[in-house]
Amino acid sequence: MENVNSVVHFEMPYDDGKRMSEFYKKTFGWKTKDLGRAMSNYIQATTTEVNKKGNPVRVGAINGGFYPKKPHWPEQHPSVVNCCH
Numbered sequence: 138m139e140n141v142n143s144v145v146h147f148e149m150p151y152d153d154g155k156r157m158s159e160f161y162k163k164t165f166g167w168k169t170k171d172l173g174r175a176m177s178n179y180i181q182a183t184t185t186e187v188n189k190k191g192n193p194v195r196v197g198a199i200n201g202g203f204y205p206k207k208p209h210w211p212e213q214h215p216s217v218v219n220c221c222h
Contacts (some may be wrong), residue, residue, distance in 0.1 A: 145220045147182075147201035150213040154180055157203060169203075178205045 151157040158169040158180060168183040185198035193200060206213050 143197075143219060144199055144217045146199060146218040147215065148218075149201070149203050149215040150206040151180070151203045152206055154178065154203070154205065179203070 154171060158171070161167040161169065161182065165184065170181045170183075172179045172181060180203040182201050182203060184200050186194045187200070188194055204213075
C-alpha cells in the first residue's frame with residue numbers, strides 16, 4: 138500500500154473568540170475550549186468524537202483549533218496539517 142497524505146489537524150485565526158466559538162457550536166455542533174492566556178488564548182475545536190488518547194474515532198475526521206489574529210503579524214489565514222501514513 139502506498140503512503141497517503143491525510144489532513145490531521147486544522148488551525149484558523151479569529152477576531153472574537155466568544156463569537157467564533159458560538160458560531161461553530163450553533164452551525165456545526167463543534168465543541169470549543171479556550172486554553173486561556175497561558176496558552177496564548179488558543180481555542181481547541183473538537184469537531185468529532187474522540188477516544189481516550191484524544192484521537193478522532195471516525196476515520197477521516199479531524200479536530201483543530203483557533204488562534205487570535207495579531208495586528209503586527211503578516212497575513213493570517215486557515216491552515217491544515219497533513220501527515221503521511
